[in-house]
Amino acid sequence: MFDFEYQLKMLPDKPGVYLMKNSLGEVIYVGKAKVLKNRVRQYFQNSSNHSAKVVAMVKNIAEFEYIVTDSESEALILECNLIKKYRPRYNILLKDDKHYPFIKITTNEDFPRVFTTRNYVKDGNKYFGPYTDVSVVYETLELIRKIFPLRNCKRNIVENGEVTRPCLNYHIGMCKAPCAGLISKEEYRKIVQDVINLLSARDTEVLKKLKKDMETAAENLEFEKAAALRDKINAVEKIQERQKIITGSFEDEDYIDIYSDEKDTCAQVFFMRQGKVVGREHFILEDTAGEEPGEIISQIIKEFYGGTPFIPSHIYIHDIVDQDLLEEWLSTKKGSKVSLKVPKRGEKVQFLEMVKKNAKMTLEQFKQKLLMDKEIQGTVLKELAELLELDELPHRIESYDISNIQGFDSVGSMIVFEEGKAKNSDYRRFKIKSVIGANDYDSMREILERRFRHGLEEVKNIQERKLEFSNGKFSVFPDLILMDGGRGQVNVALEVLEELGINIPVAGMVKDDRHKTRGLIYNNIELPIKPNSKVMQLITRIQDEVHRFAITYHRTLRDKRTLHSVLDEIPNIGEKRRIALLKKFGSVENIKNATIEELLETPSIDRRAAESIKSYFTSQRQKNG
Known part of the structure; x- marks a missing residue:
């Protein structure tokens, strides 16, 4: 003790x-x-x-x-x-641990490219963002490609380098073909600078230039050219509409504020880049009653900027604790000075007030939706309880599935629905240990025994120490178990529960010949359920989710085994290089298709290793015909 x-x-x-x-x-x-x-x-x-x-x-x-x-x-x-x-349960944790997209311009290349990336790296290139709406990024990129004829290929093109035949993009006017030597580095850079101006809040310069060129074309009776320039002007104005100018400051700034009711808190983060709001993000923080606003904001800053690759120069907040300490930490992470500021007057205060209003509206909408969902789900659970003649509503439902391919990499999955909604934090995965081959019944028996034996041990421990039941991984038992299968799977579950002295109702989710959910088997009777009813929708959702979760885990294990075996066969590629390659390219297929130059961009990969990789995959292609 x-x-x-x-x-x-x-x-x-x-x-x-x-x-x-x-x-x-x-x-x-x-x-x-x-x-x-x-x-x-x-x-x-x-x-x-x-x-x-x-x-x-x-x-x-x-x-x-x-x-x-x-x-x-x-x-x-x-x-x-x-x-x-x-990820401790009593710390303030932001559930959306995202890597926001950026627009990257490879200015360290002779002929730069423009594309989206989620990896912000200090590599001398230009980054714009982060953007919270991915659709905005892709639409902006699409418009940029229509306006500016820049290359989007991954070739290593250098000035006065090897000349190749231009691709289709050149012939349809979407690229100036630097690969064929049809544009100089200097002229190409002028186009790149226009893109930078457009994304750096200096879009008025781009518009002036396009309008002047359109007027000149019209005066010279070049009406097709004038019409094309008009379309480009419309595209630039559309990009302008996406980004609202707020201040005269052209620095990178974030604004953070919160709104708390008697129980929960909503935090809002507004991203301002080059004087324009490029996006916002919100986080719902539950059970924050009694916590000081300054403490909450400090925790948000640590959690949010501890995971995001980009930190702005200025962060404006309404309240904070440990200001000097956090500034020092943020500055160290960024590599340059970061200021945490609590404005007292002026437009910064007004903007923070707007951020707080948004936080309040978001929290109210969240609570309203929660109430509506609770009302709807309560009705569904009541119908399900009546269908199965349960004494109480099935507030917590657990479902289980097995996945394998011809007996290999057998895995089991457990998903949880509480109040009719998926509770991802309680999902569990099991690697089958005692069963060899494709034996779904014995595999299911194993995972159910492991789940409930572990749960009983936790319950005993919690009762002895007078702790909360939610404290353990398996200590909270379900009100209903739904098996992905028919009578056989249900009987396996009932046998395990009986052996352990646990009384929980078990039903089986059965599918028709078209692999669509047909209904439930309970007490050896198939119960009729209306196809379009809310109960059927809930059962279908649970069955689809448990199947998805099992398949995803199985695929992950299979892919790890496959990746490991393929890359291990390549000479001069050890564990460190294998990890570096997978981090950069994401898959063996991408590594296989990479050029020597692209492989050399990978940390720890020298020319000898790059040539070894290319040689290995070339020989594999030849063997496979």
């Missing part, structure tokens, strides 16, 4: 990070402290000053550990890394 009194006395009078753990040894909270002794002790003192969330967390703390650092700034960095690693 963990001796709290002794361990609290042993806490050092130094900065560091502390990790709170539950009875299962899982990290449920990570925090940093200027003085560990003072900060950690606060959790175990008078709870009247604690928020409801902290009170709930403290009840589930079975032990804690700490790591001493040399400074508070080191503690902040370590805290961010550990939160990212453990």
Whole structure:
């Protein structure tokens, strides 16, 4: 047993990070402290000053550990890394851990390309973004390609280099064919500069130039050319409409504010680039009652900028704690000065007020949708309970499936629906350990035994320590089990539950000859369900989801095995190079089709290794005819 009194006395009078753990040894909270002794002790003192969330967390703390650092700034960095690693349930976590798209211009090439990327790298090229709406990025790129005849091929084209035949894009007027030497580097760069101007809020210069060229063409009676220029002007104006000018400042800025009701919080982040709003993002943070706004915003900054590759020079917020510390951390990550500012007057304050209004509206819409969903799902669950003659509503439904190909890489999956909605955080995957070959019944028996035996052990542990049942991975049992299959799968589940002394109703989701969900088998009787009813829609969703989850896991294992075996056969390619290649190209097929020059752009790949890769795949093609 963990001796709290002794361990609290042993806490050092130094900065560091502390990790709170539950009875299962899982990290449920990570925090940093200027003085560990003072900060950690606060959790175990008078709870009247604690928020409801902290009170709930403290009840589930079975032990804690700490790591001493040399400074508070080191503690902040370590805290961010550990939160990212453990994703503790009581930390503020942004559920949408995204890599936003950027528009990249390869200005370090003689003849630059323009394309979208999610990897922001300090490589000397130009990046614009991040954009939160991917459709806007692709539409902008499409319009740019219509206006500016730039290449979109991946060839390594250099000035005065080898001349090749131009592709179709040249013949339809969408490229000036630098590959064929039909445009100089200087002339090509002028077109690239127009694209940069367009994306850098200097689009008035581009419009002036296009309008002047159109007027000149019209005066010279070149009406087709004038019409083409008119279309380009319309395209530029369409891009302008996508980006609203807000300030006279042409710097990169983010604006963050929150709105909290009596229970939850919505955070809004507005991205401003070159004086224009290019996108916004929101995050719903549940159970934040009693937490200070400055604390919430500080946690959002750590979580959001700890995962995004781009950090602007200025971040405007309404309130914050640890301002100097966070500025130091952000500046280190960015490699240049980052300012966190709390404006007191002027347009920055007004803009933050607009951000907060958006946060309020988003939270209200979220709550309204939640109420509507709850009402609809409550009706569906009531109909399902009546259909199966259950004593209580099936608030939690678990479903299981097995996936394999001819007995190889057998895997099992468990999905969870709560209140009629998928609860992804409770999904579980199982690698089949005891069954050889394609035996779905025995495989299902194995995963059900593992799931419920583990659950019983957790329940016993939780009851002994008087913790919450939601504390474990398997401690919460379902109100209903839906098997992906008919009588055979249902009987396997019932046998396992009976052996373990667990009473949970089990039904089977059966499909027709066209592989569409037909209905449920319960107590050895197939129950008729109206095809277009809400109950049938819910059952179909559950069956599709459990099948998708099982197939995805199986495919991942199969692909890992395949990738590993193929790349391991190539001479001069070890583990480090294999990982680097997969990170850069994403698949063996892309590596196979890459040029020597593209392979050389991969970290740790030298010419010898690149030639070895090309030689291997060339010989494979020859063998396969």
